[in-house]
Amino acid sequence: MRRVRTGGLAAAAVASLLAVSACGGGSTAEASGDTEVRLWLNGTDTPQELRDYLVETFEADHEGMTLVIEEQDWSGLVPRLQTALASEDQTPDLVEIGNTQSPTFTYAGAFSDLSDMYDELGGDDLLPGFVEAGTVDDTLYAVPYYSGARAVFYRKDLFEQAGVAVPQTLAEFRTAAIALQQANPAQDFSGFWFPGQDWYNGIAWLFTGGGELAVQEGDRWVGALSSPESQAALTEVQDLFTNATRAPRDADSNEPWVAFNNGQAAMFSAPTWARWSIALPECDKGVDPDDTSPEAEALLAEQQACNEERTGVFPLPGAQPGTPATVFAGGSNIAVPTMSQHQEEARDLLRIIYSEEFQTMLAENGLIPGNSQYAGALGDDPYAQAALAAAVDAKLTPAAERWADVEGARILEDFFQQIASGTDVAQAAAEADRLLEETLN
Amino acid sequence: MAAPPLPPETAAPPRDPAPPGPAPAPPRRVPRRAPWRARLNPYLLLVPALVPIAVGLGYPLVRQFLLSFQEYGLAQQFGRPAEWVGLRNYTELLSDPYVWGVIGRSVAFCLVNAGLTMAVGVGLAVLMSKVGRAARITLQVGMLLAWGTPVLATLTVWQWLFDSQYGVVNWVLAGPLGLAEFRGHSWIIEPASFYLVATVIVVWMSVPFVVFTTYAALLQVPAECVEAAQLDGAGAWQRFRHLSVPLIKPVLLIAALLQVIWDLRVFTQIHVLQKAGAPTRETHLLGTYVYSLSREFSMAGAMATVMLVLTLCLTGFYIRRMLREEEL
Numbered sequence: 001m002r003r004v005r006t007g008g009l010a011a012a013a014v015a016s017l018l019a020v021s022a023c024g025g026g027s028t029a030e031a032s033g034d035t036e037v038r039l040w041l042n043g044t045d046t047p048q049e050l051r052d053y054l055v056e057t058f059e060a061d062h063e064g065m066t067l068v069i070e071e072q073d074w075s076g077l078v079p080r081l082q083t084a085l086a087s088e089d090q091t092p093d094l095v096e097i098g099n100t101q102s103p104t105f106t107y108a109g110a111f112s113d114l115s116d117m118y119d120e121l122g123g124d125d126l127l128p129g130f131v132e133a134g135t136v137d138d139t140l141y142a143v144p145y146y147s148g149a150r151a152v153f154y155r156k157d158l159f160e161q162a163g164v165a166v167p168q169t170l171a172e173f174r175t176a177a178i179a180l181q182q183a184n185p186a187q188d189f190s191g192f193w194f195p196g197q198d199w200y201n202g203i204a205w206l207f208t209g210g211g212e213l214a215v216q217e218g219d220r221w222v223g224a225l226s227s228p229e230s231q232a233a234l235t236e237v238q239d240l241f242t243n244a245t246r247a248p249r250d251a252d253s254n255e256p257w258v259a260f261n262n263g264q265a266a267m268f269s270a271p272t273w274a275r276w277s278i279a280l281p282e283c284d285k286g287v288d289p290d291d292t293s294p295e296a297e298a299l300l301a302e303q304q305a306c307n308e309e310r311t312g313v314f315p316l317p318g319a320q321p322g323t324p325a326t327v328f329a330g331g332s333n334i335a336v337p338t339m340s341q342h343q344e345e346a347r348d349l350l351r352i353i354y355s356e357e358f359q360t361m362l363a364e365n366g367l368i369p370g371n372s373q374y375a376g377a378l379g380d381d382p383y384a385q386a387a388l389a390a391a392v393d394a395k396l397t398p399a400a401e402r403w404a405d406v407e408g409a410r411i412l413e414d415f416f417q418q419i420a421s422g423t424d425v426a427q428a429a430a431e432a433d434r435l436l437e438e439t440l441n
Numbered sequence: 442m443a444a445p446p447l448p449p450e451t452a453a454p455p456r457d458p459a460p461p462g463p464a465p466a467p468p469r470r471v472p473r474r475a476p477w478r479a480r481l482n483p484y485l486l487l488v489p490a491l492v493p494i495a496v497g498l499g500y501p502l503v504r505q506f507l508l509s510f511q512e513y514g515l516a517q518q519f520g521r522p523a524e525w526v527g528l529r530n531y532t533e534l535l536s537d538p539y540v541w542g543v544i545g546r547s548v549a550f551c552l553v554n555a556g557l558t559m560a561v562g563v564g565l566a567v568l569m570s571k572v573g574r575a576a577r578i579t580l581q582v583g584m585l586l587a588w589g590t591p592v593l594a595t596l597t598v599w600q601w602l603f604d605s606q607y608g609v610v611n612w613v614l615a616g617p618l619g620l621a622e623f624r625g626h627s628w629i630i631e632p633a634s635f636y637l638v639a640t641v642i643v644v645w646m647s648v649p650f651v652v653f654t655t656y657a658a659l660l661q662v663p664a665e666c667v668e669a670a671q672l673d674g675a676g677a678w679q680r681f682r683h684l685s686v687p688l689i690k691p692v693l694l695i696a697a698l699l700q701v702i703w704d705l706r707v708f709t710q711i712h713v714l715q716k717a718g719a720p721t722r723e724t725h726l727l728g729t730y731v732y733s734l735s736r737e738f739s740m741a742g743a744m745a746t747v748m749l750v751l752t753l754c755l756t757g758f759y760i761r762r763m764l765r766e767e768e769l
Contacts, residue, residue: 075716078736079732079735079736082515082518082735082736085519086518086519104515105515108514108515108516108518108519109516109519109520109521110515110519187624187625188606188624188625196718197718246625248605248606248625248627248718249605249627249718250605250627250629250630250717250718250719251605251606251718252718259606338519402736404736405736408733408736409721409722409733410715410722411722413721414720414721414722414723417630417718417720418720421630435722
């Protein structure tokens, strides 16, 4: 009995060892074949057409090489990069990284110096806030890939019913949102879709009111949520949470169009590419998503036109009429990991990305390209106008070495959720400031 | 240890092959070698099992332990030398009242969940041994499905059930049951109800294991003994309490031990629920807290070591007892 059991164990162990070594063998064989250059892109923001363009162009220029684009999930990206970038075997050769996450890795020495390519890639036309986020001690490590500015989408019919006009100032925006909610008595209706953890939108009030998340004093970062400017702005935010939204307090900024599409919100704020996600029930033509026939495409175009006819868009207004609010500039940077064994190829790929063609394609897809010279290709429809207007004054999170840790610990999600839950603003801010300082220093 | 005496012995024969000495030598050597090899054989057979364990478990454990005495973060990972800091990571962690809060919550969560799992599991196992074939198979299939569904798929379903806006739990409570305050109620925003939801999910997922092991053990209780007890006038409860339980105790002990270990380091369920919108800081348990420290590997290593010690403290009693019973 005993002998049999031991034998089985040993056999199993040997089998698993063999399996492990077989895996190892497989990957080395692959690596010694043709050279594979790996590019990591995050989420679905980069459309397929652009990915195809990169692969085709790169492979045409580099015989015997393949470009593999691997899509990473935005969520949990920092810990994944933390392990992948430190290993020669696992690191991608070119990597997209959230603009607010860049400093963490540039300070750690994870990226190669790109200073000598600055002028070649676009020089002063590169989005300045993003370049700053990718620079340490005058050395450039990460360059701007794209920026997705936020704008407010609204239902024209609900505005009309409630007798509300497109707001011209941030104060008017708040009154409009409250009026819209009061005009629609349904129990789950929101004047402005503003879920509790949505700090990406919430900090627009902070920035516009002259507040900050954290400021640098000498060598130390100090939380700035308790400053008088921040407090005034956060009180307005709390008013919005209380009177202008019925969005769940435990939701975040993901997919804000769901409630809008269900007729449960009159307004929501999102990057302008959200226009493709709007699908009002009254416009639905019931097209099968897999159907690619010309009739289906015609119907889809009709559906999109119907949606856009009923939906309006405007940049979040600022403190004074005619000025846009200072919104959060979401977007990403791109960098070459130090550990990459294909530095030259990665640089070539960067050149393709910063070519006029690719930058124009980014813009045509509603993303503000890293090189602002090509932003003209965004077009002159209201979406492009709103995006551009919002991008003019957009602002980033503090360029602190450990900012990614703040996002990793979800400090701001917790903070805005507390405000949404009715916690005293000063008290919540004091606690959040303490946590910010603890994390950033 | 065995190596040094060998060379002189093996080197001796070639030096003087002429003398008749070698004749008695082989018989002397053969008996000596045989037991040595025979003794080695079982250990050789263990090697394939030990090597993966040493590589897969031992190395990370040693590394974690060493890291916990260093300052090792992102910068060190990219080549900056790591500095030895002695016990600094430990003192920093253990002097933070928040960390003690996490430890307290984790232990409470672990004990409540392990206890509930054992109670429900043993109850269902007894039920399974009493009901008819059809009911038993239904139970078994249901259990197997609950046990076999991938964790993340299960969690997605639970998350939908408890969704504050479109979840069926709120819909049932607010609609047919008329509890209007549950319309749009958020189940995970308060730590207490967050842990309630987490407990439901964790218990639901671990009960099948306890049911199957206990049921298997109950089948081993000899029918003659039960019958004899019945003839002696023992009631159903007495037969279970004084006959079955002592007989299946080793199995119960080991199941409980595993539950305690699993529930103390619970990660996936908590992490996913946090991502679903719970306040992160107030809902951390040990597993997710260690993960949240991972930006600083040395800190995470120290916390993981604390967690290991805690696990050993909680289970040491069980393990000692189990080992003692095995000797008997």
